[in-house]
Amino acid sequence: MKIKYLIFVIILTVLIVNSAALIMFTNSNIAKISDVTTQSSSDELENIAGSNIEDIAIGIRDSVDDQMGNQYDMVKSWVQAPVLIDAAITASGMSKEDLYEDWSASATRVYDEGEATGDGNPDNDVSPEASRFLMRLVAQTPYPELFITDSRGYAIAASAATGDFDQGPDDWRVFLENGAPVYKKHGPSPGGEGWYKAANEAADGFFVEPVEFDESSRTWGIAIMKQIRNPTTNAYLGQIKAQFDYGTFIKGFVDANKYNVAEILVVDQDGTLVATSAVDQSAVNNDAITVSNMGFFSEVRRGKTNGYSFDRDLQGDQALVGYAVSGDVNKHVVVVVKKLSDVKQPIYAFITGIRSNINDIGSSLIQNVMLIALLLGIVTLLVAYYVSTQQISAPIEELTVAARKVGRGEFDVSLPMLKAKNEVTELTSAMELVLAGFKSMKKK
Template identity: 20%
Template sequence: MHTTKAPSTSSLSRRLVIWTGVALLLLLAAVAWFGRRTIRERVLREADTGILQAAEQASLVIDRVVAEREGQVRLLASLPSVVDAARLGSTRAAALGLPNDSLEEAERRFDSTRTLDVDPRTRRFLRERGVSLDLAEVLVTDSHGYNAITTERTSDFVQSDEEWWRQAFSSGLSPASASFDESAGRVTISVASAVREGDSAAAAGVMKVVYGLGALQSALSAAATRGVVSVDLIDGEGRVIASSAGSADLKFFLGHPHLPKGEVDAVVRYDDGVAQRASIRSTNRSMWRVVAHTPEALPLGEISAATTALWATAFIVFVALSGALWAMNAFVTRRIAAPAARLAAAAESVAAGDLSIRLPESTVDDEIGRLGRATSEMIRGLRTLTVAIKDSAEETTSMAMDLTASSEGISASSQQMAQTSADLSRQSADMAQTITDMAGNSARLSALSASLTTGASDGVTRNQQLRVLAQENRSLLNTSVRQLEALQAEARKSAVAGESVARASEEIREFVYLVQNIARQSKLLAFSAGMEASRAGQQGAGFTVVAKEVERLAISSAEAAERAEKVVSSLLDKVAESRDSSAQSAAAVDRVRHATQRGVESFGHVEAAVADAEKWTVAIEQASLTTNEVVENTTQRLDALARGTEAFAAAMQEVAASAEEQSASTEEIAATAAALAATAERLSTQAGAFRLGRGS
């Protein structure tokens, strides 16, 4: 008897801690990854929302400012003093004869002033209004495009060649457009409107007003976020009109080649040397575009900082959980793993056959303590059971050996009697099977004779019908031979007729050749007559008419001869084909006639053979009737003999079966006794394998 020692439980505890730690690590990594993704989506969504709002706000304010500017220009252009100034300009231009001058001549004449200056008072009024309305320049033209009033010196006197002037004069308004004022050194916005008293009145001229960018710059600055979102206003060519970052001077927007055309609802990305996220909105009748953009590095930097903080938090949580796992592992090892290891060692010793093991008594009243006490009681019960099994196994082995010896003698006698009965039964069965086979063969022979008799009778009938059919076919073939001979004669006549047609066609061809020669001679004669007539002059005029008629007749004869030659050639080809076909038909008819004659001879031979077969079939029919009677008598006798043999074989089979059953029962008793002895021996051996200790 010995007491178990607790084996090492470090591997179980280590696996528990490692796998739990790995699970926690994976869980924290998944949470961190999902958190990083959520942070990224939220930061980018907030950044994109700011960009979209900035672009939308700037575009709305710019549309409102442009609409206000256009309304101001329409209002100024409808003032009575402005309308009168435009009309007065047209009157003065006509008085000066300017409409008759070329554009270059008009520019040269007013190069010093570049204006008609028809109303100084209106000019002063417009200049005073320019301070409050942020007007950089105002000019009013007459209906011919000549400057009637200007608040500043312009670069041109004649404006009718400008696109904005033609558009405003024809449609009533030229949309706002941006340009760089070199004299002022800044970008300005110009709007042109037709000068008229009412909307339905004819245009008396055009007013163009140039504004500063103060209102637009304020709108972009209000929509932008300093250091985060910049807002730029660009024209259709990609030049920056105004920017929240400061003066633009119509420089090209760096990312313009990478921007999509038109307005885009979603945020787009482009690269102007620095990756940017942008929102684009159209304004000023889609002639301008507002681009709100921010460097992509700003939201990405915010995402990176948040991600770093998230991973640091996850690491701290992992370290804290790892410490908790270590403490839990120490507790589990002391209260559960170590007692469980001792119980496992005891169970392994019992499984190895050592029932002498003793477990220490446990006073703990938990599941592990109860399991230890139950295991000790189980080992003591196994020791008692093993001793009882050993004693019972020895007694069972002795009794099984006595029973086996008695059963062997009975089994030998039963086997000998069963063998003899089985031999007699097998021989009787073989004899009965042989007689049965002979009876079956006789029955089949009888059926074959009956079938042969029926077939012979049918054969006689068919031979008679075949002989009649052969006679009819030979008569028909004789008729066919006579018809084929007549057809062959007709084919030969057709061939002879074809030869006659061919000879006649050759004669026609020779006649056609003669007509062609006559036509050629007639042509030569007509040609000679024409030459003689022309040589005779006025006296040969009548002869000329005759020569022309002869020439026309020769041409007609030549054409007719040519057509006749074609027809004759075609006829000769057809005649040749008909002659070949007739020859082939005659040859085919001759071959068919010979084949038909051979068929007549063959049917004669068939008729003779059918007559001989009819006689032989009658003889077979009579022999089959005699054979059928003999076979029927033999079959009846074999059936009676087979029934007697089968009864004897059945009786012997019953005797053999009884002997075999007795032998089988004896063998089963012997086998059972042997199995019982073997089982008792194995049980004794297995019980002896257990070590029970010194006192057992």
């Protein structure tokens, strides 16, 4: 095989091997790019989904806190009502017995197991206007029960019959003994009822009791208390106790459809359900059902106020759970649950799209690489063929012709003229030397 063809074959082989290696390398890296991109995109999208769920929980939590703040402000505004202030001022000048008569008129008094009960008749009260004012508030607001006391703790106006007359330290009650009513201190305690005492001792005269579940109405309630003070003298006149329907209130915030999530819960600091968006409400205040064993709750216990976690929901399904702890007195936790399958479905669709795009770009890239390799190969082959022909094959062929002539005794031969200096130049030089030697010997 001639040298130029040998060189051609060698270069062609090298080009094919290099092109194949380049394509394999490109293909392998495109696959890696695809894997890394899709994995990182998937992780990032899951984190974004988690943040979104957390944001929903925070939004609901903030809304709950804001609206609870509005409720507190509303109760605080009620104690500014002149009708209630006037009733409290009037009551402060009345005896216990007169006020008790207003609370439970002796002519119509009913005794329950020997103890007098309130008549609930506003017309008998110290200020019928005050009681009717409270009744109107009950009709217009989420407060099923409102009443006010005087400065001693005696109930003086109410939206309905109250259970006790005296909320103060003496706890005066009337019992029927031998057919005659007798005043007795039933269960006296310093400061009176717990809530009454707490509101009296509060610097701002305001107190909110922890939420309580009422088994009879199957709902949650919060008692909100605020001192009534004389707007002119700031003298203490009594208190208002407003029973807030927290159960109905909080249910308004757990609308899973609105946020396109599986479930929204409100739980207390023990993990007990206070509200759920689920149709089945049996989990509410159910000791057997708790979120305390869910992963996110350990973060809540550690004091984290909001976040998200990949968790298992109450049904045991994998879920993405966002949570936010309320700043309100009850520190309730808003929990937003989205099934992981629902989270991953759009992410999977998106990732599939990305993979498809990367693969398309990869195929196009490989085609371009192959085309460039082919063009470079052709150019390289042509250059290699030209160089090998000009620098090696052609001079060697000339030298071969010259050597044959010299062999026949013809010394008038032409040798190749090479610009480059290489082994062929040295071979030509050797031929020149031999030829010169022959010529010299011939002359002699």
